[in-house]
Amino acid sequence: MRSIKIGVLGLGNVGAGVLRILREHAQTLEQRVSARIEVKRVLVRDLSSRREIETPEGLLTTDASAVLQDPEIAVIVELIGGTTAAKEMVEQALSAGKHVVTANKALLAEHGEELFQRAQEVGCELLFEGAVAGGIPVLRAIRHGLASDRVQRICGIVNGTSNYVLDKMTREGLGYAEAVSKAQAAGYAEADPSLDVGGVDAAHKLALLALLSFGKRVALDSIFVEGIESVRDYDLAVAKDLGYVVRSLAIASREAEDALRLRVHPVLLPRDHVLAGVHGAYNAVLVESEALGRSMYYGQGAGMMPTGVAVTSDIMDVARTILAHRAGETIKEDDASQVSPLASVVGSPMDSLEHANYVCVHVAHVSGVLGRVATILGAHGVSIAKMRQDHPEGASHARLVIVTEVVSEAAMAAAIAEIERGDDCVEPTVRIRFMESED
């Protein structure tokens, strides 16, 4: 039985989880991989810190080069987080011809372009299952399935905080601020939740999902991003009445051979849609591919053990790839598909899209305002499917809820802009897209 030696950088929660899994499941892992996986060195900042896990004498070191330069170590598992030291170490590992497994989304978001390039030059793997929706084996499924299928579209709930907030607001009628506080108290949201609720975290994950699904790198600034901050409990209550729930979705679609469209925004889903059953901080990714059709993967998006399982799964995968090659063979000698330049992304990601829309206009309760709003919509070619008007309790202004027929993004945006130019708008207009009919 051969042995594959790995070096681990960092022994926090996820690191301890990985070590525990490798220890407790050593025998089954060995059978599955057909080799022993041995943790040879673990880099820590301070040898005397208290750990989640006991380690044998001599395993820990504070000397990075003792891990990165050890010729016996074939795989480096980067779990220190951050983007400065982590980047340097991953580069060193790749330069030393070692494969790298990481769960560091920030690192890939910031330096992915360089690092994937470097991995390719040296013929090493750079795997990152733990960086996207930790507890869902979606990357593995896509990577594995891709070899015999062709992904057309992925559509996921990939930010647990946003989903938790929307779900609390929907199910318990909480206001946005209150739901965010609950998410913070439950440990799902950071003190500053703006990366999560603003959609930027989801955009980072979407770029990584697209890289695996389509083999194309996508620049972050070409992703359309709209957060959930403007969604009110009132909007969710009306949606519920109409038979819908609101979820923040990250959607990537193949528009032409080399053109992708990537976007993150809230969407109204029919209550019986398979993604509507994703509650709390859970994640899910719906994949549409040529051969399989629709498939979906659901699970916890984060956490010590789920992420530990994802990282371990990457380690197993690298180990099997190493074993599949004869000594001296370069692993990616002919991996032409890895030469993936930045994808051409559809000009403005929302151009040419058409949706039905939920629009909620807050107007001073004066006569003529409904006429003005309806006239503007008509002038822009926006047909009204449903309309209702009411008043927030105790307020003097009125809410107009309009469900539109399917219209172009351009028409909808122009109509809303014109409506909002009126003096009678007392609060920002909320607009949420319905899921396209083919979904």
Place this chain on the structure above:
Amino acid sequence: MRSIKIGVLGLGNVGAGVLRILREHAQTLEQRVSARIEVKRVLVRDLSSRREIETPEGLLTTDASAVLQDPEIAVIVELIGGTTAAKEMVEQALSAGKHVVTANKALLAEHGEELFQRAQEVGCELLFEGAVAGGIPVLRAIRHGLASDRVQRICGIVNGTSNYVLDKMTREGLGYAEAVSKAQAAGYAEADPSLDVGGVDAAHKLALLALLSFGKRVALDSIFVEGIESVRDYDLAVAKDLGYVVRSLAIASREAEDALRLRVHPVLLPRDHVLAGVHGAYNAVLVESEALGRSMYYGQGAGMMPTGVAVTSDIMDVARTILAHRAGETIKEDDASQVSPLASVVGSPMDSLEHANYVCVHVAHVSGVLGRVATILGAHGVSIAKMRQDHPEGASHARLVIVTEVVSEAAMAAAIAEIERGDDCVEPTVRIRFMESED
């Protein structure tokens, strides 16, 4: 680049799908597996039949031994179906030291015990992703994840026909017979749908899922099976009113170190449960495991291309295992976990379980009958959470719908038996379990 040669038995729909995938995705498969996968021979019954796919001169043969005895062929893909010739050929393949991939559920249901035993003796793999919920990479996820996790429970919608029928009845208000006809017309149900709607097909799949999840073989007759034949459109309409949908679930749980509980029966799920979003002939499997927690896999349960992808995925997996071993090494030399005797299954699978229940009693509309039913329930310790009574249109008898509090299986069964002994019961009583609260 090494080459791994495979032999295919049968060139029907799935066989053609597999050949097409291997051809169209040759380059990515080669990169993923690190070897060329080459179809060397394909066994067919008649060389002159029209095929879904063109094949090169000399690929097809009507001589089984030309495939099974070819020393260069390392993997046999059995796609002829049936249980007689298929069994013989799989045995021959294993005896010749070849790995086997099959999508033949009937074969494994009938002869799995012997075949898995034989595979183990000769140190070969016997993989069957295509036999269970073809389009869902659930077996792969379980097999892969299992190596670093421990499954506690699986709960799935694994029979597309039953799900299609229940879904049609729920969404369109069709009666049972009408929904079955629609399923037949749509090609989802056989002329004789009894294996599907009776739950036996789901039990077969559950046994295979349990084998992979728990490493235990389970005798089919120790699985509790209840079909969907007695569920009426009325029951589904009442369930909907109450906020529930009915799905036929296959559930396997670990009750103790070596004891499993396996059952197939209809279940009332809250409308916003993640399995409630599984419509039509789709399948889904919800897995609960120690490290990952809850994860779910969803997709098409059958079909030429989904099953083709599953079979191809098994071929890739075997290829990687072959490559991971040095020449001459026996693949399963130390795979102790494969020695899995029949599991001890909890005595009667329903013993000791407790559920809330939906009960619909059809009684002659005579005074005193509600009193009789309520008295019997009380005498058996069955508390009533909700009750309603109405009349089928144009009928003279009454329907009593009772939602019970959580009670033992024994108490519920005894109460229903006693109720049904009364002369005033004019139709069989329908009883559907609610999902246990921990789900």
